[in-house]
Amino acid sequence: MSTVLNRRILLIDDTPSIHVDFRKILMPEPPQHELDEMEATLFGGDSKPARALFELDSAFGGQEGLGKLKSALQEDRPYAMAFVDMRMPEGWDGAQTIEHLWHEDPRLQVVVCTAYSDYSWDELLERLHAHDRLLILKKPFDNIEVQQMANTLLTKWHMTERASVQVDHLGQMVERRTRQFQEASVELQREIDERKLLESQLVQSEKLASLGQLAAGVAHEINNPIGFISSNLGCLDGYFKQLQEMLDAYRGAEEAISSPEVIERLGVLRERVELEFLREDIPLLIKESKDGISRVGQIVKDLKDFSRVDSNQEWQWADLHQGMESTLNIVANELKYKADVVKDYQLLAEIECLPSQINQVIMNLIVNASQAIGAERGVITLRTGLAGETAWFEVADTGSGIEAQCLKKIFDPFFTTKPIGQGTGLGLSLSYGIVKKHHGEISVRSVVGAGTTFRVELPLRQTKLAS
Secondary structure (H helix, E strand, O other): OOOOOOOEEEEEOOOHHHHHHHHHHHOOOOOOOHHHHHHHHHHOOOOOOOOOOOEEEEEOOHHHHHHHHHHHHHOOOOOOEEEEEOOOOOOOOHHHHHHHHHHHOOOOEEEEEEOOOOOOHHHHHHHHOOOOOEEEEEOOOOHHHHHHHHHHHHHHHHHHHHHHHHHHHHHHHHHHHHHHOOOOHHHHHHHHHHHHHHHHHHHHHHHHHHHHHHHHHHHHHHHHHHHHHHHHHHHHHHHHHHHHHHHHHHHHHHHHOOOHHHHHHHHHHHHHOOHHHHHHHHHHHHHHHHHHHHHHHHHHHHHHHHHOOOOOOOOEEEOHHHHHHHHHHHOHHHHOOOEEEEEEOOOOOOEEEOHHHHHHHHHHHHHHHHHHOOOOOEEEEEEEEEEOOEEEEEEEEOOOOOOHHHHOOOOOOOOOOOOOOOOOOOHHHHHHHHHHHOOOEEEEEEEOOOEEEEEEEEEOOOOOOOO
16 A cells, blocks of 8 residues: 555635635645755756645535545545535535535545534534544634644544555455464464554554644643633732732721720631631632643643644754653653652753654653553653764663563564553554654663663754655
8 A cells, every 4th residue: 555645635615715724724835946956956956846735625515525525536536634614504514514425435534614513512423423533623723723633634544544454454364364274273363463453553543633633722722711710810819919908908997996896896707707817828829829820831832842743844953851841741640650750861952853753752662661660669760961963862661671582573563562452562663763764773771670771862963854
């Protein structure tokens, strides 16, 4: 099967301006290529035209969109995903359109675009039986949300197609060998186990879409309430300071009260409401609440930074320590009951990389270290350093270690020491590929019963384009 991603997208919306906006986001005008032409003149060869990010087709109604989908299937050029407007006054609405699209092509990934809807979200999911394969893009949207969803769902479609073909092919092999070698039960069991591993790859593709959706929507959904809660707490802090000034004024005015009964009642009331305690405790509560909101905001930022999609495959300068801290925040729940984290950071320069891919490597190594630690609480140590023009980091654990015969296969695809269903054997293989893509090195050393250390070395500056 081809390894080229299917970049074909169908947009169904009755508003022409939406089509213009999507075309600007997903199919921007190519930049001038004077430098490429100059390079071709000086060094020979042809200048390379810029490749379009996506291939976008437009339809202004559900029926028209269905027609284009059918034509694409007949030409064996299927769409990988569709953006569908929910409210279209003429013809089918979004729900009807999606039903017809999925009837023709159940593989199609769909994003619902809406500012409001005639259905609640739960009603729409129930009607379309799409609890695990329908995403929502709320209007107004920004460019990064659209690009993240497009990249994530196109990758999911490709992974799903590839895994489905492999599963079907493997199923045919199992059936043929069952007929030919009834006695070869050991070999048959190996094939069945491999099929289960491939099926787990489909689960990985679902997780990829969920992560992309979370990264695209979490800032939109959470940052707004964080903002007004933080603002309200700031106002509340100011108001309480004013109330304290008023209370001080009232307290001073008590001396001018001539009635002993009134003074006694005020004293009793002050003790009953614990006024002095409240004046000390309320500012502390407000401060703790503001600190908590700041913490939530940082987690949201870390998750967004961690999950961003390098859609243009452009190298960026990034702080390796910042990536490690963001990743630690994301996997904090995985670590807090398993291990203490020790940081041994040295002074580092920024590195030229694809940040989200390096974050994925860091996360894979930290999660693997956590899972290698047994019932007793262990220690995970993160180290960084600089050696000439190379930055390096290590993830070390005090877990059970890896046996010598397994170390030789540790980076092989689908190799795992975990039970069936608990690991795909792809994490370290993908990490190896990412590090090699960055022209770096990844190595491992381990002592059984003492722990394992993974070391990643990356050049500070890339001299080749991402491939």
